[in-house]
Amino acid sequence: MDYLPGILMSYSAFLLAIATPGPNVLAIMGMSMSNGRKPGMALGLGVAAGSFSWAILTIFGLTALIAAYAPLLTAIKIMGGLYLLWLGYKSLRSAASKTDLTIPKDAKKPHSLFHCARSGYLIMMTNPKAIMAWIAVVSLGMQDGAPWWVGAIIGAGITVLSILIHLIYAIVFSTPIMQRGYAKCRRALQTAMGTFFSLAGIRLLSAP
Known part of the structure; x- marks a missing residue:
C-alpha cells in the first residue's frame, strides 16, 4: 500500500501522455481512417510492442542503477520532472493554438498487416522522446528502496494499458x-493534460 499512490500516478501520467496525439497516435488515426480497422489495429499493436520494449529497458535499467547507486534516483527524478513540465508547457501551448489535428500523409498508403505492425514498432523505438517519457512515468512510481516488483507492476500495467488504448x-x-469530434474538444483536453503534467512535474521535483 505504501507504493500504491506512486503506481497510480504512473498509470495516470501514462494515460494522459497516450491521449496526446504524437507520431504514434496520429499514425494509428490516419491508418484506421484511410485503410480500415485491421491495419490500424496492427499498427497499434506494433506501437504497444514498442512501449513494452521501452518499459523493459527503462524499468530494469532504472532499478539496477538505483540498487548500485541510490543517489542516481535524484538525478532521474529531476530529469523526469523537467520533462513533465515540458509536456505540460507543450500541451498548454497546443491548447492555445487554433490548429486542428492533421494526419500524416504516409499513413494513407496501403500496407500489409505485418508492415503496419513493424511500422508501429519502429515509430516507438526510433522516437528519442520515448525514453524520456518512460523515465518520467516510471520515476513517478519508483521510490528510493522500492522493491523490484514495484517496477514490474508499473511496466505490466502500462503495457496492458498501451495495448488496450x-x-x-x-x-x-x-x-x-x-x-x-476530437477536434471540437481538443482544447479542453489539452488544457487538462497540460495542467496535470505541470502538477506532476512539480510534485516529482519537490519530492524528498
Missing part, C-alpha cells in the same frame, strides 16, 4: 466522424 484508437478512428 492503441486498439481503441484504431477502432474508434476507423470512422472519420471521430476525428471531427
Whole structure:
C-alpha cells in the first residue's frame, strides 16, 4: 500500500501522455481512417510492442542503477520532472493554438498487416522522446528502496494499458466522424493534460 499512490500516478501520467496525439497516435488515426480497422489495429499493436520494449529497458535499467547507486534516483527524478513540465508547457501551448489535428500523409498508403505492425514498432523505438517519457512515468512510481516488483507492476500495467488504448484508437478512428469530434474538444483536453503534467512535474521535483 505504501507504493500504491506512486503506481497510480504512473498509470495516470501514462494515460494522459497516450491521449496526446504524437507520431504514434496520429499514425494509428490516419491508418484506421484511410485503410480500415485491421491495419490500424496492427499498427497499434506494433506501437504497444514498442512501449513494452521501452518499459523493459527503462524499468530494469532504472532499478539496477538505483540498487548500485541510490543517489542516481535524484538525478532521474529531476530529469523526469523537467520533462513533465515540458509536456505540460507543450500541451498548454497546443491548447492555445487554433490548429486542428492533421494526419500524416504516409499513413494513407496501403500496407500489409505485418508492415503496419513493424511500422508501429519502429515509430516507438526510433522516437528519442520515448525514453524520456518512460523515465518520467516510471520515476513517478519508483521510490528510493522500492522493491523490484514495484517496477514490474508499473511496466505490466502500462503495457496492458498501451495495448488496450492503441486498439481503441484504431477502432474508434476507423470512422472519420471521430476525428471531427476530437477536434471540437481538443482544447479542453489539452488544457487538462497540460495542467496535470505541470502538477506532476512539480510534485516529482519537490519530492524528498
